[in-house]
Amino acid sequence: MSLKDKLLSSHIVFQDSLDSDSPIYDLRGEAIKTFEAEGFPTKKDEAWKYTSLNSILKENYNIFPSKDAPLDFNDIKQYFLNDLDTYKIVFVDGTFNAHLSSTTHDGIDVCTLNSALTKPKYKQIIDVYFNKIAKEESLTSLNTAFAKEGAYIYIPKGKVADKPIQIIHFATGAEGASMLQPRSLIIAEENSEVQIVERHQSLTDKRILTNAVTEVYAGKRAMIDYYKIQNDRLEASLIDNTEIEQHRESVVSLHTFSLGGNITRNNLNYYQKGEHINSILKGVTIIEGKQHVDHNTLVHHIEPNCESHQDYKGIFADSATGVFNGKVVVEKEAQKTNAYQSNNNILIDDKATINSKPQLEIFADDVRCSHGCTIGQLDESALFYLQSRGIAQKEARALLMYAFANTVLSSVKIPQLKQRITKLIANKIGVNIGFDI
Amino acid sequence: MLTVKNLHAGIEEKDILKGINLEIKAGEVHAIMGPNGSGKSTLSSVIAGKEEYEVTHGDINLNGTSILEMDPEERAHEGIFLSFQYPVEIPGVSVTNFIKTAINETRKAKGLEDMPASDMLKMIREKSELLEIDRKFLSRSLNVGFSGGEKKRNEIFQMAMLEPKLAILDETDSGLDIDALRIVANGVNKLRSEDNAVLLITHYQRLLDYIVPDVVHVLMDGKIVKTGGKELAHELEEKGYDWLKAEVNV
Numbered sequence A: 001m002s003l004k005d006k007l008l009s010s011h012i013v014f015q016d017s018l019d020s021d022s023p024i025y026d027l028r029g030e031a032i033k034t035f036e037a038e039g040f041p042t043k044k045d046e047a048w049k050y051t052s053l054n055s056i057l058k059e060n061y062n063i064f065p066s067k068d069a070p071l072d073f074n075d076i077k078q079y080f081l082n083d084l085d086t087y088k089i090v091f092v093d094g095t096f097n098a099h100l101s102s103t104t105h106d107g108i109d110v111c112t113l114n115s116a117l118t119k120p121k122y123k124q125i126i127d128v129y130f131n132k133i134a135k136e137e138s139l140t141s142l143n144t145a146f147a148k149e150g151a152y153i154y155i156p157k158g159k160v161a162d163k164p165i166q167i168i169h170f171a172t173g174a175e176g177a178s179m180l181q182p183r184s185l186i187i188a189e190e191n192s193e194v195q196i197v198e199r200h201q202s203l204t205d206k207r208i209l210t211n212a213v214t215e216v217y218a219g220k221r222a223m224i225d226y227y228k229i230q231n232d233r234l235e236a237s238l239i240d241n242t243e244i245e246q247h248r249e250s251v252v253s254l255h256t257f258s259l260g261g262n263i264t265r266n267n268l269n270y271y272q273k274g275e276h277i278n279s280i281l282k283g284v285t286i287i288e289g290k291q292h293v294d295h296n297t298l299v300h301h302i303e304p305n306c307e308s309h310q311d312y313k314g315i316f317a318d319s320a321t322g323v324f325n326g327k328v329v330v331e332k333e334a335q336k337t338n339a340y341q342s343n344n345n346i347l348i349d350d351k352a353t354i355n356s357k358p359q360l361e362i363f364a365d366d367v368r369c370s371h372g373c374t375i376g377q378l379d380e381s382a383l384f385y386l387q388s389r390g391i392a393q394k395e396a397r398a399l400l401m402y403a404f405a406n407t408v409l410s411s412v413k414i415p416q417l418k419q420r421i422t423k424l425i426a427n428k429i430g431v432n433i434g435f436d437i
Numbered sequence B: 001m002l003t004v005k006n007l008h009a010g011i012e013e014k015d016i017l018k019g020i021n022l023e024i025k026a027g028e029v030h031a032i033m034g035p036n037g038s039g040k041s042t043l044s045s046v047i048a049g050k051e052e053y054e055v056t057h058g059d060i061n062l063n064g065t066s067i068l069e070m071d072p073e074e075r076a077h078e079g080i081f082l083s084f085q086y087p088v089e090i091p092g093v094s095v096t097n098f099i100k101t102a103i104n105e106t107r108k109a110k111g112l113e114d115m116p117a118s119d120m121l122k123m124i125r126e127k128s129e130l131l132e133i134d135r136k137f138l139s140r141s142l143n144v145g146f147s148g149g150e151k152k153r154n155e156i157f158q159m160a161m162l163e164p165k166l167a168i169l170d171e172t173d174s175g176l177d178i179d180a181l182r183i184v185a186n187g188v189n190k191l192r193s194e195d196n197a198v199l200l201i202t203h204y205q206r207l208l209d210y211i212v213p214d215v216v217h218v219l220m221d222g223k224i225v226k227t228g229g230k231e232l233a234h235e236l237e238e239k240g241y242d243w244l245k246a247e248v249n250v
Helices: A005-015 A025-038 A072-080 A114-120 A122-131 A138-145 A379-385 A395-410 A413-428 B040-048 B072-077 B096-110 B116-130 B148-164 B178-191 B207-208 B230-239 B242-248
Strands: A087-094 A110-111 A153-154 A165-171 A176-181 A183-188 A195-202 A207-220 A223-231 A236-247 A249-258 A263-273 A278-287 A292-301 A307-316 A319-331 A336-348 A353-363 A368-378 B002-011 B015-025 B028-035 B053-064 B080-083 B090-093 B166-170 B199-203 B213-222 B223-228
Touching: A005 A025, A025 A138, A025 A413, A072 A165, A072 A195, A072 A263, A087 A110, A087 B040, A110 A114, A110 B053, A114 A153, A114 A183, A114 B223, A122 A183, A138 A236, A153 A165, A153 A195, A165 A176, A165 B053, A183 A195, A183 A223, A195 A236, A207 A223, A207 A249, A223 A236, A249 A263, A249 A292, A249 A413, A263 A278, A263 B166, A278 A292, A278 A395, A278 A413, A292 A307, A307 A319, A307 A353, A307 A395, A319 A336, A319 A368, A319 A395, A336 A353, A336 A395, A336 B053, A336 B230, A353 A368, A379 A395, A379 B072, A395 A413, A395 B090, A395 B096, A395 B199, A413 B090, B002 B040, B015 B213, B015 B223, B028 B040, B028 B230, B040 B072, B040 B080, B040 B166, B040 B199, B072 B080, B072 B096, B080 B148, B090 B096, B096 B116, B116 B148, B116 B178, B148 B178, B166 B178, B178 B207, B213 B230, B213 B242, B223 B230, B223 B242, B230 B242
Parallel strands: A087 A165, A153 A183, A165 A195, A176 A207, A183 A207, A195 A223, A207 A236, A223 A249, A236 A263, A249 A278, A263 A292, A278 A307, A292 A319, A307 A336, A319 A353, A336 A368, B028 B199, B028 B213, B080 B166, B166 B199
Antiparallel strands: A110 A153, B002 B015, B002 B053, B213 B223
C-alpha cells in the first residue's frame, strides 16, 4: 500500500477515535479530501522542482507511533538549552511528555494544542485562529487532517513572555519507522513579545518523516523572535511548514539553522496584513554527504510601508544539495515597500549543488526591492592571509566559513542560543578554535 | 637569515620576478623600493608562500633551509611574517581570539602546549600598549570596519605578538596619516633586535625617515637594479625613478 493510501485509510480510524464535537472535526474531514485530491507533491510541481520526496515516501511508516516510549533524560539532555531558564513543551513520538516539559497558564498560555482543542475555554480562540493562515495545499492539509497535538502558545495583549519557550519534538522509533505530524499554534496579541526555540530531534536509526505545520499570528506591534534548529540524524526527514500572519507594526524574525538531516524542506510563508510591518527571514545551512536542504520562502507584501529582509547563507560539501527559492510578492497597494533578499552560497566540493531561484513579483511602482545571489568558493586571498599567520589551511577554511555564516549568527538575540549554535557550527565544520561567542 | 637566489616567479605564465638576489642578515632592516608594477608585492607574496604564484627558477632560503616547498602556515611557523597591504575582514572573530588562535596554532606546530591564558593576557597588554591600541579595539571583529590606520596598526600588533624572525611589511605606510605612521614605525623599531630582520616594501621614502634601513634596493621590472644605503632612498625621493630607468636601461 502506498503511503498516501495508508494515510487515507488511517484517517478513517483516526476520526472515529476522536470526539465529533471537536471544533476542528469537520475541518479534518475537509482537509483529508484536499490531500486525497492533490496527493504528495512531485517534481512536476514548480515549487518542488529541485526536491524529490520519492525516496522517503516508500517507507512503511507507523502513522500513530507509541504512547509511552521510555526516555532517560540523560540521553536527551544535550538537545535542550540547559543553561537558560525556559518554558518547555516536549513531545515524544507526537505525544506530550509532561515530565520533560515546563508549561504555564500564568498570564500567558504555554501548553499543548490538544488541551486547547479539547477544553471549552479555548474554543473561541481556536475558532478565530486555527487553520486560518495555513495554505490549503496538500502537505498542510495532510497535517490538518491529522491535527491533534503540538505546541500551543498564547500571549495576551500587552504581555511579554518572561522567558523563552523551547519546543522539542523527539522521535524514538520504538515502533519502527514513524511519521509525525505536529501541529502548533502561536498567537502573540497586540503589543506582546515572545521568543521561541524549536527543534525536531530523532533518537533512532529508523526512518522518521515529520510533516509539521506551525501557524504564527502576530498582532499589532507584537514582536516574535523564532529560532529553528535543524540538526537531525541522517535517517530523519523534515517538511516544516510555517505560516506567519503579521499585523500593523509587528516584527517577526525567524532564523533557521539547517545543519543536518536527510531531506529538509522549509516552507516559510509570511503574510503582511497591515502597514509598517517588518519581516525578517534568516538561515544558515551547512550540510555534507548526500543531505538536502530546501528553503522555500514567500513574503507577501499586501499593504504599504512594510519591510522584509531575507538573508540565507549556505555551505555545501561532498554531494550535498541545497535549494533556495525565495518569492517576494508586492501587491499594487503595497507602495513604499522595502524588500531585500540575499542568498550566498559556498560550494566546498565539485559534486555539491545549489539551486538558487529568487522570484520577485512586483505590482506596485514605488518600491525598493533588491535581491542578490552568489555561488562561489572560499576566498583564496583571505585563506592566504590566515595561513600567513600560522593558521593551518583546514582551520583557516573553518574560520572563513564561520565568518561567512556570521552575519546570520550575529542577529541571534539569545546569548546562550548563539553560543550553542556557534558550537554546533564549529563541530560541523570539524574544528574547534577560539571562536567568539 | 633570508637568502633569495636568482628568483624567477610569475602568475599564469607571465613572468613578474626575473632573477632576484637578496641577502638579509639578522639584525638588519632592508627596504625595497620601486615604481608601481615593478614586482614588489609579488616578491613579498612569494616569500610568504602565496600559492597562485609559481616559482620557475631559483630558491629562497631561511637560515639555510629552502622554504619553497612549505605551505604559507609552515613558513609562518618558521618565523616569516607578512604584514598585508589589504588585510582581510573576518566578521565574528575578535582581534584577541584571532591572535590567540594564530599563536597557539604556531605552538601546536612546534609541539608545544597552548600558551597559558595569563601569559597570553600579559603579552596582549604589553604589545597593545606598544602600539597604543585600546581594550575595546581588541574585542572588535578582525579588520571589520577598521580605518586604514587601524588595519595597519593591527597588522603590526599581530607581528608584535607573533615575534617573527623575518617581518615583511608590504606598503605598511600606504593610507596612513602622520600620527598613525609614527605609531606603527615606533612599534616596528621597538621590536627590532639582533635576532630578527625586517624587509620594508614601499613606494615612498617617507616611512624610511621613521624606520631607518641599513640597505635600500630598487626593484624595476622584476629585477633589483640598484642597491645602496639609506641615502639612496633620499635620492629616489628627489629625482624619482626615471633617471634610474635611463641608467639601467629598462
